[in-house]
Amino acid sequence: MLKSIFSFFENLVPSFPKRNEGTPPKNPIKFILFFTKGLCGFFIAASILNAIIAVGEALFFVCLGLVVDWTSSSSPHNFITQHGTSILVMLLCAGVILPVASVLHSLLIHQTISSNYSSQIRWQLHSYLLNQSLSFFNDEYAGALANKVMQTSVAVRTAVMKLIDVMVHLIVYITTMLIMLSNANISLCLPLAVWLVLYITSLVCFIPQLRKASKLQSEQRSTMVGRIVDSYTNISTVKLFGGHGKEEQYAKNAMDEFRHTEYKALRILTMFDVSVQFMNYTLLITLVMLSLWLWSNYLVTPGAIAIATAIAIRMINMSRWIMWEVGAIFENLGMIYDGIHTVSVPVSVKDPENPVKFEKFTKEIEFSKVSFGYKKSVEIIHDLSLKIKAGEKVGVVGPSGAGKSTLISLLLRFYDVDSGAITIDGVNIKNFTQDDLRSLFSMVSQDSSLMHRTVGENIEYGAKSELQKEDLEEVAIATDSLNFIENLSDYRGGSGFDSVVGDRGVKLSGGQKQRIALARVLVKNSPILILDEATSALDSQSEKYIQENLEKLMLGKTVIAIAHRLSTLKKMDKIVVLDKGQIVESGTHEELLAHNSLYKKLWSLQTDGFLNKFDETQDN
CATH class of the missing domain: 3.40.50.300 (P-loop containing nucleotide triphosphate hydrolases)
Incomplete structure (x- = not known):
């Protein structure tokens, strides 16, 4: 029975919805609303139930005051006769209505919203980031990205749920109590009203400081996690170069910076805490003294004093709870700000709205006056034109930094060209979806x-x-x-x-x-095979086996092969020589060797084992 109830509420909301279109907004409120579509109704229902619970808790103190007045004005013999119906209504509310509201509220918050909400955000963020270009991932720690996906999803859920639990409960509770107290005696409301104004003033003073400190703390946490993950990811390099001490210091510096941001946030919380405690004790003393003065002048009943005192004590207890909850809300808002800074980045390489469906590669690949640079001010590929016919095997060679691997990245549309166009069978590759385009290619790389x-x-x-x-x-x-x-x-x-x-x-x-x-x-x-330095990192025996497998694999395919070991390109139909982002030579192996060409120099240097030295000379 219980399992069925839990399952019913858990399945009211899908954990993995369809991803929202567009870039997540950079404004925190809009960012939260962006991921809250489909859950608004459940949040409203939870808020209504929370309001019912808050009213019930506030009325409990009123009932307590009434019972005090009834017991002081009635004898035990006729108490039930005079007030039995009222007592029964109170018990019905306390024993049925409030428990039912509490159960439904708990089921909505814990079963329907809590896990599903964070799961939805986590899923959509992950799905969005998977569509980002390579340049986005090259600029970020992989560990820090994963951390931000996880922490942002939890932070959004926590901030929203605490707002519902704290703000709705608080507003309804305080409003109900002030109304009840004013019915008893308007004078009893004054200390609470003054306390409330001072408390809100404290929130206004301390919250912006806390928000700023929380944002810095979250940013530093991501840096710290990124450095730790970086050390673990490259642990073989760390051990090979005896970098244990360096990595300790590298992580320690980030941990120390995080510790200082944590200190700053906690100092603000301490000052806030002290201010609230001072106001709380002042409220209690003032309210007790005022209640006694009003009672001594026959202006209030003992029940009203009981209500006022109980409410004051409850407010004092709530004030600390509110303070820590508000602190938690803004700590989570700091995480959200940090997450937004990283994940709310427009996708630079996008699929077309009306893509062309690719059927079969039959004609040619063409680079037409292509220019590209990772930075706009520095071109890696300049005005390059090249045609590769279907079934043709083309080798691409050149000194280090000539743009060989960049050429492949552009063909695979990991990046978009700055000018010119790349077409396959006459269709610009931007008109295909990225998945369709890359389904045409298989690739074996050096690493x-x-x-x-x-x-x-x-x-x-x-x-x-x-x-x-x-x-x-x-x-x-x-x-x-x-x-x-x-x-x-x-x-x-x-x-x-x-x-x-x-x-x-x-x-x-x-x-x-x-x-x-x-x-x-x-x-x-796939019909097109790309070999990017596929055997350059292997020993001779492994290279021999791989080379034999590659020759089998190349049968009947269009091949684009990048290689430093020029001996692997002898069987290519055509060899293209790149230098400084441009094609400087083109021909078969024999044709290029027959001339005093760059390829011939590369061949001569490599046969003597000096290719790396030549690369350095070219770079200089």
Whole structure:
């Protein structure tokens, strides 16, 4: 029964709704409202229930005062006769209406809103960030981004729910109490009214300071987390270079800065706390003395004194609760400000509103007068034009920094060109969705990036559907990787294709990672194959095996190969030589060697093992 009730309320709101279109607003209120669509009705219902509970709690003190007056004016023998009906109504409210309202309020807050609200925000932020361009991720710590997605979702939920619980409850409660006290004697309202004005003044004085301190604290927390994650991510480099001490100091500096921002926020809270306590004690003393004076002059009943004193004590207790809750609200608002600064960034590479559906690659890829720079003031690619026919195998070479990898990034539309156009079969790549465009390409790079998942999950990452074990084994045999895969195991007890490869494939050698990457490419089976320094980081034996697999993989495909090892490009139909972002030469391997060309110089230097030295000379 209970489980069914919980499930009913938990399923009133979807945890993973469709992502809201557009960029999350930078204004905190609009940002919160952006992620609150579909939940407004539940927040209103929770607020109404909260108001009912607040009125009930305030009326409890009124009932207490009435009972005091009734007991002082009635004898025990006729008390029930005179006031039995009123007592019954009080018990009905206290024993039925308030508990029902409290239960419904708890179910809405905890089951319907709490988990689902943060889950919705977390899901939508994650979905939005996945659509960001590579440049966005290059400028941020991965750990800090993940931290901001998590903390922003929780901060929005906490701030909104505390506002509902605190502000609605507080406003309704205080209004009800002031009305009840004024009915007893208007004079009893004066100390509470003065206290309320002073309390609000304190909030107005301290809240802006607290908000500023909370924002700084949240920013510093993200920096601290980012530095710690950076150390863990690059732990092999840290150990290789004996960087333990450096990393300790690197993180310690961030922790120290965070500690100081925390001190600043807590100092403000302490001053706020002291101010509130002073006002509280003044209120209690003033109210007690005023009540006694009014009673001595027959202006109020003992019940009114009981009401006023009980309300004053309740207000004193509530004031500290309000103070800490307001502090928590603004601490969370600081996290929201920090999150907005990072996540509310417009997507720089967008899909078209009316995309062209790509059917089949049959003609050519064309770069037409393309220019691009990561910074507008520095061009990496300048006025470059190039045609690659379907089925053609093209090598791209040049000194370091010539723009080879940038050319591939532009083709894959990781970045948009500054001028010119890139077309496939005559259609500008901006007219395709990014997923459609990239479905045409498979890529093997120098540093094959593997997920911290199982071998099987990594291989089938590019597949349109889940592969059976027989399919995985077939692909592994084709890439000479079945033997080492079968010998893998992990700490969870997984083995073979179910073995986790570690962060970025850290448990595998360079050659093993490349073979997994090749298997993934084989599964995707795209018409265009990109090889970006695919074998440059391997030893000779691994390179030989990978090279043989690559030759099989290239059959029947359009190939674009970037390589420092020029020997791998001999079989290309055409070789394009880049220098300073421009094509300076083009031809077959034999044609380029027949002339006194840059390619010939690169070939000569590489055969003597001096390519790196030449790169440095070119850069200088």
